[in-house]
Amino acid sequence: MRDRTPFEPVIQLRHLSDDTKQRIFDAALQVLADVGASVSHPEGVELLVRSGCTLDDSGLLRVPPSAVERALSTVPSSFALYDRSGSQAMTLGGNNVYFGTGSDLMWQYDVETGEHRPSGLDDIARVARVCDGLPNIDFVMSGAYPTDLGPQGVYLATFLTMMRNTTKPLVLVAENEVDLGAIIDTAADLRGGAERLREAPYLLAYVEPVSPLLHPRESIAKLLLCADAGVPVAYVPAPLAGATSPISSGGHVVQGMAECLLGLVVHQLRAPGAPFMFGVNQGSLDMVSGQPSYTAIESFMNYLTIVEMAKWLRLPNWGISGCTDSQAIDAQLGLEVAELTLLSMLLGSNLNHDVGFMGFGLTGSLEEIVITDEFVSMNKKLLSGVPAEDLDLAVEAIAGVGPKGHYLGHPHTRAHLRKGPGQWRPGLLNRDNRDRWVEAGSVDLREKARRKALAILQTDPPAPLDPGLLQRADARMNTLRRETV
Amino acid sequence: MADYADLMQNVEGGKKDLVMTQVAQFLSEGRPPQEVLQEGLIAAMDAVGAKMESEEMFIPEVLRAAKTMEAGLEILQPHLAVGDVTVSGTVLIGTVKGDLHDIGKNLVAMLLSSAGFKVIDLGINVEPRSFAAKVEETGADFIGLSALLTTTMPMMEQTLEALETAGLRGRVRVLVGGAPVTQAWADQIGADGYASDAGAAIKVAKELGAVSS
């Protein structure tokens, strides 16, 4: 994959004062120090206690501010992800903005039939293929859960399918340290050794604690495994405001930060300097229906705060984009995708997942991925801003054309058609007049996106992987299946 | 006809102390305990349910009302005949082994208890055997199984097997739910009922209760 210049917005959104951010951070430290957390991983607990945390009789572990400060002083403020071939593809940190899918959706809108049906392994292949062909999708998560497979080894099977169908960097979910171990071993095999994988990580693991303040054995085990292997890891809670975290924006972020930062402390104790990603998923619960939401406006407010806190702490951040609560590929989808994606771009949020998510993380749509790609493309243009130093004021061209003339024939216009202030060309959005649009079949955005996804699926897949690599992966799969039966 | 409007209002408003005093007051006035229960406490929760339906009340307020009703019930309990109180039956509820998701399960538990079921919550990551053991211990009428992961759905089946092995399957109705769970899955594993959300869970549990009694 091309090692492209990272996109960094010139126009940026910030709304919290330094004082407010300090107060939020202090409150998170206070929660860690006074309330503590429940950590169900003996080795993790030992690591924490040895470095100054305290464990009380009720099993609550308290983390002093100094431990957090120490972790913050060793964690890198940026790290890179590399594609399948080993070229650097993403530099996560600063205000660099990247987009990719989310994982594990149980249902899909079938791109061929429009039917809403359970997801299968084929959907993971399709999501990866489509993402591979879209220039503004930078990384890939599974996009689907293979409901057609038995539960043993699903996440390894998912990983292998993704690796076959895209060359872009991968973000992965795993059940526990055993299947994650098999995935990391396969990635190391691809690179030609664990050390090469450490130098050029091909994947980032997405690990979640349980809000409120619970760190399950598996979560800590996966976190420590990543620390040992030098594989980047995002340790991101998903508190639902009003249900598993306070309903207020401040409270939601404070608790979420306390959860994430505990992960940071364990991780940096185990491997100082290992790559770690900060984040808090920003869901909320509808207080009438009990239905959770990713795109309730309050949760967007929480999101702004979370990303600003990441910037303030100088940590690469986990973000969100391209998703909707809508159950249909409709105008609500367009609206929510647009708002969330633009917010992520304006915030300079680093790794923005969940492109293609519908109906609160249960349904996937290739059309939505294609639409988000177009939206990102167009707004990269907008947010590059007007370059002050290279401001083309065109006074000469104005003089040359004078009153009553036109610019269509002027060299200045020709010279700028394809660069600088020239026009961004839509791939999907309609600019046809009525007659032409009707003549072309009155095709709407959903249908255009569908056709584009289908067209990408017709192109050649990425080069096949080394059969030896796949054989060894199969052997790992067999072991995994045997062990988990 | 006694006037329970005030009591009902206090249940709805979560005024625990007032409700307890009022219930005691009604009893000392010689009102039939059954009447206080049906026309006061249960009527109040029916009204709360309706207000939730019409989006006038929020979940945390419903939760508080349910807790308030329970407080009133505690005062009433010694005066009621056996069988009067557990209007709808006892439910053992839990998230199956390997699964840590509990928000949906908690909502279902909360609404079940506000609908008059006695709910025993076994929490998350519950072993199939534990469900079976608890049925013996508590004599529960229902088991509610929640699973949010496709990988943990088979644990529902294993829980049914554990009940079968323990010779308890015939004694309990099993209700299943959670995002990946469907009616088809419920049928496949031989569960008695499936509900797509907490409201439906109450309805299904009541229907199952009516069938079994």
Ligand code: B1M
């Ligand atoms: C007894 O009778 C009944 C009857 C009805 C019943 C019932 C029982 N139980 C439920 N119902 C029904 O009534 C309820 C009320 O209306 C409803 O309950 P629900 O639970 O559906 O609804 C609740 C009110 C709100 N919904 C929720 O609370 C679930 C929301 C989502 C986003 C979710 C959350 C919040 C979490 N998660 Co998880 N999580 C997702 C979820 C996506 C989704 N939309 O479901 C899902 C379920 N998670 C998933 C995954 C992959 C994971 N999660 C994990 C962890 C977590 C958190 C801890 C972060 C958190 C849970 C916190 C908690 N205390 O529960 C991990 C697994 C941990 C484990 N071993 O359990 C992890 C593996 C991720 C990881 N990186 O490690 C996906 C599952 C994919 C699959 N096919 O299996 C997922 C669909 C999200 C996604 N698309 O990736 C109905 O289903």
